[in-house]
Ligand code: ATP
C-alpha cells in the first residue's frame with residue numbers, strides 16, 4: 447500500500463492548511479494536533495475524515511500491521527459491514543443481536559423491513575462463513591484477517607481518533623483443531639503484536655497486560671500504552687515489565703501470575719487485544735472431522751488493533767509543545783524541505799534538492815509556498831512533525847549547502863546535497 451503513495455508533495459498545492467488555533471471542541475492533545483496539522487477533519491463527535499497527510503500515516507501503520515500479520519500466515523480478506531440478524535441469533539447461547547446484551551449496536555432496515563446490523567465485530571459472520579470451507583482436520587489450522595470498518599455506538603467519544611463511532615479495525619481470527627494448536631498460534635500473534643508496537647515507535651511505553659478472559663481462558667492479553675490521557679488504568683510490574691488491567695487486579699491474580707515486587711499504577715490506552723475464544727463461536731455449527739471421523743468444534747481466537755487509535759496514541763506519546771514528532775516508520779514524509787525567501791537562485795537550488803530527493807526515492811514534503819514567512823514555515827514544520835527538516839535559504843547556501851535539523855533536536859547543521867542523500871533512508875520498495 448505505502449509503496450504506491452506519491453513520494454513528492456508541494457505544500458503550495460496541498461489543499462489542507464495548518465491552523466494556529468486549537469479546536470474548541472477537542473479535549474485530547476492528539477486530536478488537537480492532528481486537526482491543526484490538517485491530518486484529519488472532524489465530522490461530529492466520534493467521527494473523523496482522513497486527509498492526505500493523515501492517509502499517509504494510516505497507510506504506513508496498516509502496512510506494518512499487514513506485514514506482521516502476513517508473517518504469521520494470516521490471509522487477508524474483507525467482510526461486509528452490513529450483517530444479517532440470523533447469524534447473530536444462530537449462537538443461541540449468546541444472542542449478541544440483543545440490544546440489552548450489546549449496547550453499542552448500530553442497526554438499520556432494508557426496504558422490506560428486515561433489520562440489519564452494522565458490524566461492530568465479526569466473530570459470528572466469519573464463523574458462519576467458514577462452515578463452507580472447513581470440514582476435515584486437514585483444513586486446519588489457518589488464520590484470516592481484514593482491515594474493515596466497524597461501527598460502535600460508543601457512549602463517550604471524547605478522545606479524538608482514539609475512540610470513534612466508525613473506525614477501521616484490523617481483526618484477525620484463528621481457527622485451530624484444539625487448544626494446544628491454538629496456543630502455538632496465539633504465542634506467534636502475541637510476538638507479532640510486540641513487533642508492531644515497537645515498529646510504530648511506542649514499544650518503550652507499551653505493556654503486555656493481563657485482562658479479563660472469558661469461558662475458555664482466564665485472561666486475555668491487551669497491549670496498553672502508557673499516557674496520561676488514557677481511559678484505562680493498569681498496574682505495571684517493574685520486575686517483569688508486564689502489566690495487569692485494573693479490572694482484574696487482585697491479590698489472587700498477582701499470585702496466579704507469580705508476579706512479585708512493586709506495581710506502578712498508570713493511565714493507559716488499549717492499542718490492541720488478543721483473545722482466546724475457544725469454541726464459543728463455533729459450537730455447534732463450525733465443526734471438523736478428525737482422523738477417526740469424530741466431529742469436534744473448531745477452536746478459535748481473535749486479535750484486534752485499531753490503526754487510527756494507534757495513530758492517535760503515537761501522537762499522544764510523541765509530541766512536544768510545538769507539535770507532533772513522528773517516528774520515521776510512520777511519518778507522512780521522510781523530509782520536510784523548506785524554501786525560505788524570494789530569491790530566484792535560492793528557489794532554483796531548492797527545486798534541484800527536491801528533484802534529487804525524488805530521484806532517490808525519498809518521500810518529501812516541499813514547502814515551496816511564497817508569501818509565507820520563515821517563522822510561519824518553521825512553526826508549520828514543527829507542528830507537522832516530519833522527522834527531518836531541510837532548509838534551503840540564502841544563508842544556508844552561503845554557509846555551504848542545506849541546513850538540516852531533526853524534529854526532536856534543537857540544533858541543526860549544514861550539509862551538502864550528497865551528504866543529505868546519504869543521511870536519509872529511501873522508501874523501501
Ligand atoms: P475498549 O475497551 O477500549 O472499548 P474494546 O475492548 O471494545 O476496546 P476490541 O473489541 O478488543 O476493543 O477491539 C480491538 C481493537 O480495536 C482495540 O484494541 C482498539 O485498538 C480498537 N478499537 C476498539 N474500539 C475502538 C473505537 N471505538 N475507536 C477506535 N478504535 C477502537
Ligand code: MG
Pocket residue numbers: 668716719
Ligand atoms: Mg478491550
